[in-house]
Amino acid sequence: MKAPTAAICLIGDELLSGRTRDINVQQIAGYLRPLGIPVEEVRIVPDVQARIVEAVNALRERYAYVFTTGGIGPTHDDITADAIAAAFGVGIDKHPDVMAMLQDRYDEIGTEFTEARQRMARIPDGASLIKNPVSGAPGFQTGNVFTLAGVPSIVQGMLQDVGHRLEHGRVVHARTVRVPGPREGDIAEALSDLDKSYEEVSFGSYPWFRSVNDHGVSLIARSTDEAALTTAARKLVELAASVGGDGEIIEGEAS
Amino acid sequence: MKAPTAAICLIGDELLSGRTRDINVQQIAGYLRPLGIPVEEVRIVPDVQARIVEAVNALRERYAYVFTTGGIGPTHDDITADAIAAAFGVGIDKHPDVMAMLQDRYDEIGTEFTEARQRMARIPDGASLIKNPVSGAPGFQTGNVFTLAGVPSIVQGMLQDVGHRLEHGRVVHARTVRVPGPREGDIAEALSDLDKSYEEVSFGSYPWFRSVNDHGVSLIARSTDEAALTTAARKLVELAASVGGDGEIIEGEAS
Known part of the structure; x- marks a missing residue:
């Protein structure tokens, strides 16, 4: 067996501007270490589709697993799902299960399920969902790429639904x-x-x-x-x- | 004038393993912001020459300025200077001015200027030095690539000898x-x-x-x-x- 390796692609202008100090590299590397999966490269790219596509395609080619963080919220600069679909050359649409789950969630808390919030249900075709135990809107797995939220507590939560999908290596x-x-x-x-x-x-x-x-x-x-x-x-x-x-x-x- | 842009290449296994949480991206981005130079990409690579060369060459092609941090100390895993020389296809040798400066420094504090410490005088041919007001051993500029230390306080000190070399852009x-x-x-x-x-x-x-x-x-x-x-x-x-x-x-x- 070839040793499994990982790369991380952090997505977000706020990381490049220095507004936000990243903690997700430490968090993801710490989660993968006991699984014997070393992180071998990290890239931080802006909220620009072409840059996300380029980085994800370069990394998924070279490493067994790629983790992206950030850009899957409801606002206009949340373009990661579209970028991942473009990177894999697949379509993207509102996922019926996610639409139903989010509709229930917003009904429960008496909040309108706006068009902006429905953006969070956009999932690339063929992707499998990654549970979000913190705030509902899921991440997703497309091939060997795992797309997670940017908020660290949500990343931590989503990782719990990732480990069982990975081939483990020898622990360093x-x-x-x-x-x-x-x-x-x-x-x-x-x-x-x-x-x-x-x-x-x-x-x-x-x-x-x-x-x-x-x-x-x-x-x-x-x-x-x-x-x-x-x-x-x-x-x-x-x-x-x-x-x-x-x-x-x-x-x-x-x- | 084309707007000046920057990229950062962080070098070090300790950043990828999660042992160390990076602060240099924030620090460098914060220094460049008032100069009107946005950071548009970051890569973190391991202490492996081929990986450093590849990242530096990709980044220096695309961005006006590249800043590397880490790997310029005296130990066997400090290979950044050699990697930069390889990236530019130039030779590398002990720089006479740096040898003299470090010799003085170690004489002053009564410490032997060992072969290991002399590694810190290895500077790619044609590079210009970047002053290190904290611990003596300098960084260096090779073309549009600025090679800095990894220790944040030293990075901060070295940046003071960098700003005047950069073309400034419009401040965001x-x-x-x-x-x-x-x-x-x-x-x-x-x-x-x-x-x-x-x-x-x-x-x-x-x-x-x-x-x-x-x-x-x-x-x-x-x-x-x-x-x-x-x-x-x-x-x-x-x-x-x-x-x-x-x-x-x-x-x-x-x-």
Whole structure:
């Protein structure tokens, strides 16, 4: 089996302008990690159909799964459903099940099911729906592309209806050794040697500088092989000691 | 003059794994906004040379300016400088000015200028340096591509040596009207009508849901034309009033 991989396409002018700081990459990557599906590329594109189509087509070709976020609400700049239909070269129409579901929902809360709200029922032909336990209007799956909302709490909800559709891969585990004091240059050579010695483990280092008295380097080892990882983490503690640091092994990719 | 545009290429496995939540897109977009240079695309790629080369070449072809962040430190996974040289098909070597500057710096703080640290002096042939007022090791400009550090405080510092190199465009101003209460569906049709009526202004709406008692929609108008924007903002206040909301005009893209 080829290892399953994922890409994320965030859609929205507000992310590019800096108005909104994205949290969905972290959220989706965090959801996929225990399924053994690494995120290998992210693109952020504006609310412009041609740009969405181009990005989605490039990504769905290359990665096993693509997740889009944003642009499936009721307003004029919500054009993701149309863009996905265009990317796949299929039609798009109001989906009868979604129309009925939304009609019930709006009846219940005594709100008019306006033409604008009916836009949220537009689903590309042949897509399957993704449940939205938060606000009703669903996402949808078209081939290997999963179209989710942009609001993080709704993304979280929709992901619960996605995992069972994915082929799982081997989970990448991680150990972190936080070393207060040194700079990256102090450990770079030893870390590079470790990286060369352990083929099944990849090593990274992430410096932090909070103040003159609070800086250091987090050393991280990642592997699908738990036994190799245990050895690697012990090596990182030795490396920390060699630069006078008192490193403790923490599960996962701690900061 | 063709309007100047920008793209950002974030480089780093830690962003794709979700370990680190990016803040540099917001930071760079916020720096470019008053210069009239909109960010039109972002890509996040792993620490893999072929992927960096591909993204940088695609982006520098299409946008006036490209900003990369990350991967210019001293460790084995810091491969951005080599990737940029490969993207431009130029050589790369230790830059004599940077070697001298870093040697001075490490002498001053009594730290060995190791082979690993000397990696930070590797600069693509023909690039011009970008000052790093925070930690010394510079970024660099190669053609229309600006290669910056990944650590946000260093990015902020390096940007101060970038603005004067850029052709400025017309600044996009914004006004926000926050309307507690309604959902997007309540204002979508009226907002779409406004968007059609005012050619020089683009309108957006961003819902928020904090709790059952704290939700609503932020309506935003954006334009390079201040007079048109003043009229547009007044129209948004009228729209807010029409759905029973008490909207006040706020400068900029408030959330």
